[in-house]
Amino acid sequence: MDDPRDLDRFLAEARAWLDEHAEPLPDSSTDELVWGKGDFSVSVFHALSEDDERALINRAQAWTQAKSERGYHAISWPAEFGGLDLPPEFNRAFAALERRYVRPTGHEAHSVTTRLVAPTVRLFGNDDQRRDVLPDLLAARSICCQLFSEPGAGSDLASLGCRADRDGDEWVINGQKVWSSGAQFAQWGELIARSDPDVVKHRGMTAFLIPMNLDGIEIRPIKQMSGGSSFNEVFFNDVRVPDTMRLGPVGEGWKVALTTLGFERDHSDGSGSARVGGSWRQLLATARACGVTGDPVHRQRLATAYTHHRVEELVNRRAAAVRRSGGVPGPEGSLGKLLWTNGMALFSDIVSEILGPSLVADTGEWGTYAWGEHLLGAPGYRIAGGSDEVQRNILGERVLGLPSEPRVDKDVSWREVPR
Incomplete structure (x- = not known):
């Protein structure tokens, strides 16, 4: 392009490229959904x-x-x-x-x-x-999974015990991770491990970017109640990782983890990809197809969902601005995460009221029984990426300036914490 900063020229070339590489949707409106068309x-x-x-x-x-x-x-x-x-x-x-x-x-x-x-x-x-x-x-030429949570360190990630012991120019990793999405398909893993058990838990962790084909790594898929096995347990048995694979300074793994989790809590994806868990326009289309938009109770519930959706969009724009500028995400990610999970729960309640038996009995009708997968999966995101309780603590302490919750392990080394 002659002037890469000319927005009109940029969009004209982008439109020509999309026309060549993708099929236009039947209805180009982003607010309407054509019922019965596509997936x-x-x-x-x-x-x-x-x-x-x-x-x-x-x-x-x-x-x-x-x-x-x-x-x-x-x-x-x-x-x-x-x-x-x-x-x-x-x-x-x-x-x-x-x-x-x-x-x-x-x-x-x-x-x-x-x-x-x-x-x-x-x-x-x-x-x-x-x-x-x-x-x-x-560019997604390689896939990377997160290796954060453990059976004894979920919401309290800083309690993790997977060990990383220094051995010259290498680290020896031993331990277990759990709920690692897509680990069986990944070429890389972002690993947070305990490198110093003799300091307080938040200071004794180190991050690594490791190849998932290293000797000693075992991946076991976990069956989910929704039917799939996207999550995994990952075991490390004397896995040797070169120090060149370390991500950030030694002992700064907590800072690295918080940064990644901040991006995880930011749901302001500008990629154009479909929204996980469904969108407002899918909920509205379902209500219209079921003929309930004239009912005052349903209309009020839909208005509540739309208001929540718009507030979430506006909050996420702030998080998006930080992410696109290359900055470190802050507490706005926690607010966006709470709004997202609460919004999915609200969608679940409303669609249950709209569909009734059609939600649990597959009649073959397009766009009805599919909502069952939403109901089965939505509760999981109240834990993923930091539980709702953790997000509220972050907002209370870092935004509102409220006192921190009492912690018996605040000034105690990880090794001395009872477990």
Whole structure:
């Protein structure tokens, strides 16, 4: 393009590229949904066979890789990482345009890689990681999973016990992680491990960016109540990791983890990908198809859902501005996360009232029984990425200035904490 900062020219070229590489939606409006047309997915977690799930990820990767050939996958990122180094409004404009086209269904492994791990590596990675690994993560040529939670360290992540012991230029990893989404498909993993048990728990952790094919790593899928096995247990048995794979300084793993979790709590995705757990327009379309929009009770409930949806959008714009500028996410991510999980619970209640028996009996009608996957999956996100209680503590302490909750382990080394 002659002037890369000319928004009109940028959109004209982007539209021509999308016309060539994707099929326009039957109705280009972002506010309306054509009932009975295309796929209707409101699931939170996938319920697929391993082969089908792998194929879904491959399609999402292929779309991002195609965009990466023109820099459309990282419009506001610097050119050194494959981006276009354009202002945020270009990213927003492309996302709005992309929503008018048929795109592959998203997957958590893909979004974790491109929206959580890639920006974390940008902030904390060494020169080799930023040069050799980051561009592949951002363009989804490689997939990366999170290796954070453990059976005894979920919401209280700082209590984790997976050990990283220094041995010359290597670290020896031993322990277990759990709820690692997409680990069976990942080439990389962002690992937080206990490197010093003799300091307080928040200070004795170190982060690593590790290849998932290292000797001693075992992955075991977990069957979910929604039917799929996207989550995994991951075991480390004397896994040797070069120090060059360390992500950030020794002992600064907590800071790295908080940064990644901040991106996880930011649901302001400007990529144009479908919203996990369903959208406002899908809820409205369901209500219209069921003929309940004239009922005053249902109308009031729908108005409540729309108000919540709009507030969430506005809050997420602030988080998006921070993310696109390359900054470290702050407590606004916790507010966005709470709004998102509360919104999914509200959608679940409203759609249950609208559909009644159609929610639990598959009549074959388009867009009705599919909401069952939403109901089964939505409660899980009240825990994922930090529980609701943790988010409220963050907002109370960091935004409202309220006193911290009493902690018996505040000034005690991790080794001395009873467990």
